[in-house]
Amino acid sequence: MDGLNVLGLIYVLVFLGLILATSFILRTRESRRLRDIPAFERLGRAIGLAVEAGSRLHISLGRGHLLTTQSAIGFVGLSILDRIARSTSISDRPPVSTSGEGSLGILSQDTQSDAAKYLGVESDPTRGRITGLTPYSYAAGTLSFIQEEDIGANLLIGSFGNEVALITDAAERKEGMTLGGTDNLTGQAVLFATAQEPLIGEETYAGGAYLGAGPMHIASLYAQDILRWVIIGMILIGAVLKLFGVL
Amino acid sequence: MKNPVYTAIAIGVGIVVLLGYFLQIDLLANLRIVLLEWATILVAVALLVGIVNLFVVHFRKSAADQQNRINSIVLIVSMTITLLVAGWFGPTHTYSLWIFNYIQIPIEASLMAILTVMLIYAGIRLLRRKPNLLTIVFIATAVIILLMSGALFGIDIPGLSELRIWIGKVPAVAGARGILLGVSLGIVAAGLRILIGADRPYGGS
Amino acid sequence: MDQISCPSCGKPNSVDNKFCDFCLSALHPESSGEEVFGAPIPPLSGENREGLGGHESDAEAPDWLSELERSKEAEPEESLGTEADEKLPADAVTDWMSEVSEEDEGKPEPDSAAPFLPDQEISDSQEIPHWLNDALIEEESPGSIEDEDLPEIPISSDAPGSSLEDLPVTPFSDETLGDLENAGPLAGLKGILSAEAGAARAKTPKAYSSSLRISSSQRAHIELLTGLVEEEGQPLPLPERKALSQQNVMRWVIGLVLFVAVLWPLVVSSEQMPFPVYDEGSSEVNRLINQLPENARVLVGFDFEPGLAAELEAAADPVINHIMDQGALLTLISTSPNGPILAERFMQSTQSGHQYINGLDYINLGYLPGGAAGLVSFLDNPQGTISFSIDGIPLWETEGGSNVPVLGDIDQVTDYEMVLVMVDDPETARAWIEQLGPRLSDPLELTSLVLITSAQLEPVVRPYYDGIPQMVNGLVVGLRGGAAYARLVGGEDLLSQYWDAFSWGTFVAAMLILVGGLGYYVVPELTRTAKGQDKVEP
Numbered sequence: 001m002d003g004l005n006v007l008g009l010i011y012v013l014v015f016l017g018l019i020l021a022t023s024f025i026l027r028t029r030e031s032r033r034l035r036d037i038p039a040f041e042r043l044g045r046a047i048g049l050a051v052e053a054g055s056r057l058h059i060s061l062g063r064g065h066l067l068t069t070q071s072a073i074g075f076v077g078l079s080i081l082d083r084i085a086r087s088t089s090i091s092d093r094p095p096v097s098t099s100g101e102g103s104l105g106i107l108s109q110d111t112q113s114d115a116a117k118y119l120g121v122e123s124d125p126t127r128g129r130i131t132g133l134t135p136y137s138y139a140a141g142t143l144s145f146i147q148e149e150d151i152g153a154n155l156l157i158g159s160f161g162n163e164v165a166l167i168t169d170a171a172e173r174k175e176g177m178t179l180g181g182t183d184n185l186t187g188q189a190v191l192f193a194t195a196q197e198p199l200i201g202e203e204t205y206a207g208g209a210y211l212g213a214g215p216m217h218i219a220s221l222y223a224q225d226i227l228r229w230v231i232i233g234m235i236l237i238g239a240v241l242k243l244f245g246v247l
Numbered sequence: 248m249k250n251p252v253y254t255a256i257a258i259g260v261g262i263v264v265l266l267g268y269f270l271q272i273d274l275l276a277n278l279r280i281v282l283l284e285w286a287t288i289l290v291a292v293a294l295l296v297g298i299v300n301l302f303v304v305h306f307r308k309s310a311a312d313q314q315n316r317i318n319s320i321v322l323i324v325s326m327t328i329t330l331l332v333a334g335w336f337g338p339t340h341t342y343s344l345w346i347f348n349y350i351q352i353p354i355e356a357s358l359m360a361i362l363t364v365m366l367i368y369a370g371i372r373l374l375r376r377k378p379n380l381l382t383i384v385f386i387a388t389a390v391i392i393l394l395m396s397g398a399l400f401g402i403d404i405p406g407l408s409e410l411r412i413w414i415g416k417v418p419a420v421a422g423a424r425g426i427l428l429g430v431s432l433g434i435v436a437a438g439l440r441i442l443i444g445a446d447r448p449y450g451g452s
Numbered sequence: 453m454d455q456i457s458c459p460s461c462g463k464p465n466s467v468d469n470k471f472c473d474f475c476l477s478a479l480h481p482e483s484s485g486e487e488v489f490g491a492p493i494p495p496l497s498g499e500n501r502e503g504l505g506g507h508e509s510d511a512e513a514p515d516w517l518s519e520l521e522r523s524k525e526a527e528p529e530e531s532l533g534t535e536a537d538e539k540l541p542a543d544a545v546t547d548w549m550s551e552v553s554e555e556d557e558g559k560p561e562p563d564s565a566a567p568f569l570p571d572q573e574i575s576d577s578q579e580i581p582h583w584l585n586d587a588l589i590e591e592e593s594p595g596s597i598e599d600e601d602l603p604e605i606p607i608s609s610d611a612p613g614s615s616l617e618d619l620p621v622t623p624f625s626d627e628t629l630g631d632l633e634n635a636g637p638l639a640g641l642k643g644i645l646s647a648e649a650g651a652a653r654a655k656t657p658k659a660y661s662s663s664l665r666i667s668s669s670q671r672a673h674i675e676l677l678t679g680l681v682e683e684e685g686q687p688l689p690l691p692e693r694k695a696l697s698q699q700n701v702m703r704w705v706i707g708l709v710l711f712v713a714v715l716w717p718l719v720v721s722s723e724q725m726p727f728p729v730y731d732e733g734s735s736e737v738n739r740l741i742n743q744l745p746e747n748a749r750v751l752v753g754f755d756f757e758p759g760l761a762a763e764l765e766a767a768a769d770p771v772i773n774h775i776m777d778q779g780a781l782l783t784l785i786s787t788s789p790n791g792p793i794l795a796e797r798f799m800q801s802t803q804s805g806h807q808y809i810n811g812l813d814y815i816n817l818g819y820l821p822g823g824a825a826g827l828v829s830f831l832d833n834p835q836g837t838i839s840f841s842i843d844g845i846p847l848w849e850t851e852g853g854s855n856v857p858v859l860g861d862i863d864q865v866t867d868y869e870m871v872l873v874m875v876d877d878p879e880t881a882r883a884w885i886e887q888l889g890p891r892l893s894d895p896l897e898l899t900s901l902v903l904i905t906s907a908q909l910e911p912v913v914r915p916y917y918d919g920i921p922q923m924v925n926g927l928v929v930g931l932r933g934g935a936a937y938a939r940l941v942g943g944e945d946l947l948s949q950y951w952d953a954f955s956w957g958t959f960v961a962a963m964l965i966l967v968g969g970l971g972y973y974v975v976p977e978l979t980r981t982a983k984g985q986d987k988v989e990p
Contacts, residue, residue: 009269016439067283067290068823070879072434075441078448102297103290107448129304130297134790136355136759141301148315161877162908163759165365166358183430185423185878186908192385193369201426205433208446216445220436227432284829287822294789294821339796339816339843347758347793355759364707367961371702371968378973386969393962396907396932397955398725415910416918423911 018226023219034221039179039197040210043155046177047084050152055176056093057084058151060167061108062158062182063100063138070159072205073183074104077157078111079208079217084155085115094124098131098145099158100138105130139163143170156180156195157207160187168194181207202228254444261442302326325350388414706964713960717952725955727947731936733917733927738940740900740926741774744869748780749858751865753873753884754791754798760876760906761794762950767934768874768904769802769946774937775872776806781858782814783868785838787827787880792818792842802946811845815858818842824883831865831887866891866899876906885916889923902926904933 050057061077064070081097088095094116097108109128116123131141143166146154154171156164160182168191171178180195181204182188191198199207202224208217241247260282266272267279305319333343370389373382395411440446455464456479458472465472469479666674716722744750752772756764775782784795795816799808808814817838820826830837835848841856848854853861865871871888875881881903892899901923905913907930916923928937931947931954938947 005269005271012265012269012435012439015435016443019436019439019443065290065823065879066293067286067825068879068883069431069434070823072437075437075446075448076433079446082448102293102295102300105297105300106293111448126304126307130300133294133297133301134788135757136358140354140358144315144318159879162362162366163358165362165369169365183434183879185426185912188426190366193366193373201429202433205430205437214445216440216443220440220445224432224436228429231428231432280829283822283825287826287829290823291821337843338793338818339810344793344797344800348797351790352758352761355757356762359759360707363710363961364703367706367710367964367968368699368703370965371706371972374969374973375976386965390962390966393958393965396930397958398727398951399955399959400724401726416914419911420914420918424915427912 015223015227018223019216019220022222022226023215026215026219026222034206034209034218037199037203037206037210039199039203040207042177042197043153043179043211046153046179047088050177051088051091053152054092055150055152057088057095058146058149058154058171058176059084059095059097060142060154060156060158060160061097061099061104062156062160063133063135064104064159064183065101066103066107070183073157073159073181074101074107076205076207078104078107079213080155080157080211081108082111082115083208083211083213085112086118093150094121094127096127096129096145096149098129098138098142100130100132100135100142102130102133104158135161135163136166139166142167146170146174146176151176153177154179156182156191157204158182159184160191162186162190165190165194172196254447257447258442258444261438265442298326388418706968709964710957710960714953714957717956718949722952723948725952727939727951728932728936729939731928731933733929734933734937734940737771737902737926737928738774738937740870740902741771741778744775744778744780746779748778748869749783749860749862749867750775750780750870750872751783751785751868752795753871753875754784754786754795755788755880755884756791756794756874756876756906757788758790758794761797763906763931764874764876764904765798765802766946766950767928767931767937768798770934770938770941771872771902771904771928772798772803773806774941775870776803776808780869782808783858783862784814784816785820785830786818787820787823787883789819792816796842810843811841811856811858813858815845815847815856816842817847824887827883828887831891834859834862834864864891866897868899870900870902872902872904874904875909878909878912881905881909881913885913885923889916892923893921900925902928904928906930907932 047057059077059081061074061081062070064072064074064077066074081095084095094112097112099105099108105128109125112127113123113125129145131145132138146167147170151171151174154167154176156167156178157180160167160180161184164180164182164187168178168180172194177197178195179197179199180191181199182191183204188198188200192200205224206217206221208214209221238247263275264279264282267275270276302323305322309316309319309323329343329346332340332346336342370386373386391407391411391414395408437446441448456467456469457463458465458474458479461472461474463472463474465474465479472479784792784799786792786795799810799814799816806813810816818841820830820838822829826837835854839848840846845856847856847859853859853863861867865888871884873881873884875884885901885903888901891897892901903913903917903924903926905927910929913924913927913929917925917927928934931950935947935951
């Protein structure tokens, strides 16, 4: 076992320990304060308005491959889908999801059906749709879907490239609210310019915590914040040491 | 409550793959390879399931008396023809390549062209939508990179070429690294939530 | 305890009760209201409400009322939820929804509730509409309205109060029965028609108007209210969507300007734009290819989408040309479903001049599923991962190697002299670099990794090229990188067609964003300022 592997394993174990410790501490506290992310505040209101107006919510899960690092953002999207489906499935027009990858599509249907069972309402497999299996066919399928359905708010949480601009444009033409977050750098740059509420970097991964997906989401968010400051400190120390020729 | 068997399987497989990556133990490493191969096969099958799902959804839409059913009919017809041609002649045959060269590539290239228009349009409106310093930096960077990506009529504006290289090497890379670090933290957090069973994006309730 | 049944509803009651606990009917016929309550029940003023609800009045309240109050206190607040709420699981309402409802709870009751609380004083008349404020003042001093000011509104037979059922019923009493007859045969009786008095006072009865008298301001309020109610019932016409909105016009203009800018150089075959003089990454790729031995084996990854084929094929054309000129044998593979056919198209179109034969000079292994996991598997064990080429040719039938000459004795990825990946996606690029990098980190390892990427990937892949240790040995970024490479090796055919159009396109796009953005921001501001000045100036 080389040094890099040992460091990697230590990093994962420290992260795990931080999550568990934070969740234990948070259980004893009544208030769990999260820093303000305006996009999620507006999302809550947009969901409420969409449900009241009888329009649909659309959660786009992207085309993240489950065997790559893109799977993480796909799982975050599924957590948010699960949360929203459980909150709004009893409305006249339950939420729908679109995905551009086979396994993600299957999981989205499963999530929707699970939420429907939980609420004791009828499940409809077509609420979790696969609209295309390549980036542009996925975008083309999704934009025609947005145009056909009465979508009130669009949540684009998943792995998207620059093709996401096609989706945000279609949403804007339908005058629906668009919140977008992705792990893809190109996609982030495009979302910054085109989405009403873009999420930058790790903000996307905080979606579960802000939408109340469970205490573990909040605990992992705290652990992320702690480790982020540790990394920032290490980078600064490393830069200073390098500047003075120590490293 | 999700089915505890599914949860146990998910956690067990996750731990084996993770430890198999970090620890050089033959048993774990071999088990990890086997599990990854299974996953690869499942993902390939999921691709087929995706195609079937796409077909079924559009078949239902075309069968029902719905608006825009023509789109679904075109999709089903195109899918069937492509499947027959590529399946019968093979994907590298002239006929298959003809479909690819004269239908798929022009469509995707057209979507790219539309994308260009949309991104320019978004860039034009950005300052009005978000009038702040970050937006000004964003637009200025985009304009400099665009200008210096082409030949600019052979005009050499002093410092602009160096500025383009500096942006590409320093701020863009630094920003990308920062975002990727944040993203990687999120990836590890999401993976660990699944590994400890706190997040279960699989069925079986 | 002894019980008696209520004569009205039949439900059992304690024998001590004078009134039924359920329907409040008298249980004993001799009971009367005065015996129980002592006095008529006053109307529910604010004070009386407090008394009923307050604990200090429990001693004076009847038993059933006290019990009712106690049971209300004992009931948890959750029981007040609707049936739908009870059905929902506790966590079906998200925190953000709770926050919204908490915010609502914190807010004061809407003003519309005020008129329904008689004991609540209107504290701030400014919050009341002007016309309603007037009405309240008028109601406080009804005597101030002169009769002659009141126009008459005829009441139709449908109006409330016009039918007999709606009229108030007054019970008979001594006063209502009239005076005592004191003469004649009916002397001593009450309520009879007095013949003599009536005859003596016979005259036309005074005509009482059945019309409602209201003031002009009340009439105005009625009309306003009627208008509001009628408006609610009428559907509002939907705003007409313009066929060509300002946004659509802008999109069309941008599209047309770009189209002309890109098409014109292609139409006139313009080749005026100079190629870039030098690019560090492209020069490094050139050096690595020049060092390739004869019949070197090169693994080429085709990991891009058809939409970006124009950019990547043009950028890769001079590089692959150079590799084929060196006589290298190519293995083509892709982790994207579209990749294998893109590879075939590339070999049959742009590289057709090299006369490479499938299976002999190059082999297309097809699609490698599983993303990064599939890639790891292939890099470690190509023979165990892919068994057939895209054309169905079996690859590993010979003992210890391949029956296909291109593959020879390839056992792992480090058996290739070069790995070249054409990629447009950051995740795919990282997968190749991060999975292949550690396998090439050995200083004795001669395999080099070269990337040809879309321009959008430069920030992602640049650190791997500039970093120490270098994980990417050569880098060609976008058309600019390809053009720089073409200038180095002299293969400018394909790129020369595109370079002018590309240069014009990027220039026009930059100008559109710069000029259009400033115009879009400044013009409305100026218009607004001008309008504001117009308003200020009389």
